[in-house]
Amino acid sequence: MKRDQRREGGRRPFGRAAAVMVMVAAAGLAGPGEATADPAAATPAATAAPATAATASPAKPAVKGILCGQLIDGRSDRPLKNAAILIEGEKIVKVGGPDILPRGIEVIELGSATVMPGLIDLHCHPLESTDSYQIDHLRWSSAYKALRGLKAVQDDLMAGWTTLRVPGDGDVFYAPMDLRRAINEGLFVGPRMSGAAHYISVTGGGGDINFMSPEQHLIADGLVVDGPEEMRKAVREEIKYGSDWIKLLVTGAFMSTGDSPGDVHFSPEELKAAVDEASRRRVPVMAHAHAAEGIKMAIRAGVRSIEHGTFMDAEAISLMKERGVFLVPTMYVGEYYVERGSESPEMQKMVDLSRKHQAEFTRRVGDAIRAGVKIAVGSDFGAYAPELGAHEFASLVKAGMTPMQAIQAGTRVGAEALRWDDRLGTVEPGKLADLVAVAGDPLKDISEMTRVTFVMIGGKVVKRP
Numbered sequence: 001m002k003r004d005q006r007r008e009g010g011r012r013p014f015g016r017a018a019a020v021m022v023m024v025a026a027a028g029l030a031g032p033g034e035a036t037a038d039p040a041a042a043t044p045a046a047t048a049a050p051a052t053a054a055t056a057s058p059a060k061p062a063v064k065g066i067l068c069g070q071l072i073d074g075r076s077d078r079p080l081k082n083a084a085i086l087i088e089g090e091k092i093v094k095v096g097g098p099d100i101l102p103r104g105i106e107v108i109e110l111g112s113a114t115v116m117p118g119l120i121d122l123h124c125h126p127l128e129s130t131d132s133y134q135i136d137h138l139r140w141s142s143a144y145k146a147l148r149g150l151k152a153v154q155d156d157l158m159a160g161w162t163t164l165r166v167p168g169d170g171d172v173f174y175a176p177m178d179l180r181r182a183i184n185e186g187l188f189v190g191p192r193m194s195g196a197a198h199y200i201s202v203t204g205g206g207g208d209i210n211f212m213s214p215e216q217h218l219i220a221d222g223l224v225v226d227g228p229e230e231m232r233k234a235v236r237e238e239i240k241y242g243s244d245w246i247k248l249l250v251t252g253a254f255m256s257t258g259d260s261p262g263d264v265h266f267s268p269e270e271l272k273a274a275v276d277e278a279s280r281r282r283v284p285v286m287a288h289a290h291a292a293e294g295i296k297m298a299i300r301a302g303v304r305s306i307e308h309g310t311f312m313d314a315e316a317i318s319l320m321k322e323r324g325v326f327l328v329p330t331m332y333v334g335e336y337y338v339e340r341g342s343e344s345p346e347m348q349k350m351v352d353l354s355r356k357h358q359a360e361f362t363r364r365v366g367d368a369i370r371a372g373v374k375i376a377v378g379s380d381f382g383a384y385a386p387e388l389g390a391h392e393f394a395s396l397v398k399a400g401m402t403p404m405q406a407i408q409a410g411t412r413v414g415a416e417a418l419r420w421d422d423r424l425g426t427v428e429p430g431k432l433a434d435l436v437a438v439a440g441d442p443l444k445d446i447s448e449m450t451r452v453t454f455v456m457i458g459g460k461v462v463k464r465p
């Protein structure tokens with residue numbers, strides 16, 4: 001496994017002090033089980049939250065109400081008009097008409113705005129912020145990437161993304177997991193986070209650096225493994241340093257140099273080793289897969305979600321449906337690159353492939369929607385303009401969802417994929433008060449999702465109209 005190189009002094013790109021700091025940080029990290037089991041712990045501390053109402057005494061949680069023109073709760077097929085939400089501390093306690101709000105409490109009046117559950121982006125790379133992410137990986141330190149990533153996830157929160165899942169990120173160390181830790185400790189306001197520190201790739205795959213001479217011994221952005229034994233070690237190491245998902249690059253990718261999304265990379269034995277090892281620790285696996293054969297191999301191996309799924313065929317769709325596997329199609333990112341083009345040579349591949357396959361991909365996602373596959377929202381953006389990711393809602397509508405289904409995909413279905421649906425994803429009594437609002441009606445104009453005006457996380461307001 002090439003990761004072992006990271007421990008060899010000669011090849012480690014950072015000084016001893018940086019490595020020690022990372023080790024000390026990892027030593028205090030909550031286990032992945034704990035992190036998964038308690039998203040409530042992710043609530044930003046009162047002291048760190050800007051624009052928050054008066055701090056309550058610890059004995060009695062603050063009670064507040066929200067009034068809005070309509071409420072989309074993430075579960076019902078119809079919105080509730082002239083709705084009220086009663087919040088106590090970090091939780092929702094009642095949902096109904098304005099008469100549910102007791103007299104004398106603080107009431108946030110949002111006028112005709114539409115309130116929805118906090119948005120969930122299941123595929124966000126906060127450390128990758130330019131079209132040349134593999135070059136950035138080589139020239140930026142882990143610490144610098146973490147600082148940029150912190151800014152990115154805070155911007156995402158302000159755009160309405162109250163929960164993010166990281167599907168691996170471009171970093172030698174474990175910066176996404178440390179971002180999550182710092183937010184969970186209340187050092188910074190930020191979204192709830194889950195995910196994998198690295199994408200696991202074969203030699204020459206989408207997580208390897210494939211554009212340098214063989215004389216260069218670089219540490220790739222992905223975690224490069226070959227064979228079931230290296231796979232087991234990689235999975236164990238990911239979990240050790242806080243990944244609460246495992247991310248596998250089962251096929252080639254659109255956005256990397258020197259590989260093809262039509263090729264399957266891992267063998268069935270390698271996939272089985274990954275899922276076995278992760279399952280033993282109750283850690284779910286997400287599989288980046290474009291080629292139909294790779295999608296089917298990943299589902300048969302037991303993964304929980306398929307990322308992208310570009311070339312899925314009828315059999316792949318029925319397997320997803322049958323086994324309850326989530327599909328995170330990340331459609332808009334392709335449309336974005338087709339519209340905008342790219343200066344970077346490696347992203348030119350993304351532009352060309354998206355131009356060629358976008359229409360058939362939209363059609364296949366339509367087939368998956370009609371087949372009843374559980375589809376969730378993922379942006380595949382990182383530190384780009386944070387509202388960009390919300391164009392995914394419109395892409396899902398274009399593929400065949402109703403606006404209501406698309407909103408549920410980015411709220412309730414995302415929470416189910418994370419196994420956090422007992423706390424997140426809907427506006428119902430007992431759930432955490434993660435709420436967003438838009439000024440207009442997203443059921444009439446889905447592009448409203450890109451213009452979130454109000455954000456509350458765990459009962460604390462972080463953005464007001």
Ligand SMILES: [Zn+2]
Binds near residue numbers: 123125167380
């Ligand atoms: Zn991705």
